[in-house]
Amino acid sequence: MDVLPMTLDELESAINEWLSQGATDIFLSEDQRTRVRINGEVVPVNDSTMSRQDLIRLWEACEIDPASANEIDSRYQMKNGGYIRANLYRAMGNLSAAIRPIKAIIPPLDSLGLPTDLIRHWIHRRSGLILVTGTTGSGKSTTLASALEELNESRQSHIITLEDPIEYLFQNKKSFFSQRELNSDTAKFSTALRASLRQNPDVIMIGEIRDEETAQLALRASETGHLVISTLHSSGVVESIERLGNLFPENHGATSRMLLSRQLIGVINQNLLSGTDGSLKLVSEYLQNEGAVRGWIRDGRYHDIIDHLQRPQDGQTRNMLTSIVETYHQGLISEEIARDAAPNPGDFDRQIRGIS
Structure with missing residues (x-):
């Protein structure tokens, strides 16, 4: 040719x-x-x-x-x-x-379709761990960028990002950014994360927690007075918590769950679905770590967290099925797309027909 x-x-x-x-x-x-x-x-x-x-x-x-x-x-x-x-x-x-x-325009946090007030409450904590989770292509990087830009516009901080690759470029406003990219700026996340603790950060963004060493360092960083925001590849809030715990050796499980129960602020799990207008629509579930949830994480009682997510929503907790049903009733996604995305298609059918 x-x-x-x-x-x-x-x-x-x-x-x-x-x-x-x-x-x-x-x-x-x-x-x-x-x-x-x-x-x-x-x-x-x-x-x-x-x-x-x-x-x-x-x-x-x-x-x-x-x-x-x-x-x-x-x-x-x-x-x-x-x-x-x-x-x-x-x-x-x-x-x-x-x-x-590599985008220079970062969408405002309140334009994403996520619980803006809850996320603002989380990111203005001085220390702790926030997880944004989902499968590939679910918009996790955009959520991270929007959250960091919210901090950039409202808080004087040193923000270190460890990314693979860099997807958004930040301009210093109230905050000062040190954006680092895997391979070109550092060999691996764990090495960069260990070094970042000597670079006097207030906030550390880790592109993805992939292994035990990075998970351990992320928890230690949050324990020593840093706000750590990261992503994890998973398909639900409870799976995210369990998967993070499973990164640690079995003989360290109880200690790691104890640390996670103390340092975790909250988890968002999100997905992007094809909308009726041809664009992508975000659905999400989220969980704030407080009260009884801390004990369930500490003890590995994940079934209790699942039950908690099914109860009436309180603004600090929402399950994925509720989000999908709401998005469907708004006419933003088709019934077929919604059913396919639902954790349990049978539960979706019962909800849209008003059967409990």
């Missing part, structure tokens, strides 16, 4: 055009049609095919030698001042790239 190569300026212009049309991800591969992700769906771009020379030009602009590298993350600043994150890789020998913008 003969494809006319682009100049770097033309390639940047095309990327900016796709981003302006709402693309959150751009997929390039030599001699293949360009595809973009819009509202969660991957769709082809009409009349756009990348040549090998186009991909070589992109790799070299990212200061990566296409003759020697197989896969690598890179950050690139375009001529308009915007940044992109490019994962450069080979697919069946062909040069390819997955591109995502």
Whole structure:
């Protein structure tokens, strides 16, 4: 297939055009049609095919030698001042790239559809651990960024972020940011987290807690007077708490649960669903750690937390089914999408029909 190569300026212009049309991800591969992700769906771009020379030009602009590298993350600043994150890789020998913008505009916390007052209460605590959880593509990074921007506009703090990769760029306002990226600025989260405790932070954001060492350091940081905000890959509030506890060896389980019960402020679990208008709609469940909940976490009585989430909602607790049913009744998501997303489709059917 003969494809006319682009100049770097033309390639940047095309990327900016796709981003302006709402693309959150751009997929390039030599001699293949360009595809973009819009509202969660991957769709082809009409009349756009990348040549090998186009991909070589992109790799070299990212200061990566296409003759020697197989896969690598890179950050690139375009001529308009915007940044992109490019994962450069080979697919069946062909040069390819997955591109995502590094955003400079951070959505306000109260625009996300989350319990704004509750989150504000959490993030203005001087110490403790806040978890934002969900599966891949559920908007966790945006929630973290919006929460930190809320602090940036209201509190004089030193905020250290440990990210893989950086997805939002913060401008110092009342707070001062030290944004650090895995691989380019540090070897691993645990190393950076240990070092950050010597950098006099007030707030530490960890892109994701993935292992025992990072989990232990996050809890210790929260115990020694720091507010720690992080994500965890999980599908529910209770699963998040249990999964964090399970990162520790069995012989340390009781000690770790005790520390978690003392330091955890709250957990949000969220998901993004295809809306009836073609956009994505956020649904969430959340739990504030207080009162009896602390004892249940300490004792590993997760079934009691599950029961607690099913009780009438009090503004500090909400289960995912309630959120999905509310979003469905507002006409924002279809019955099919709502049922598929419900933890138990049968419970969803009973709720929308008023059967307890």
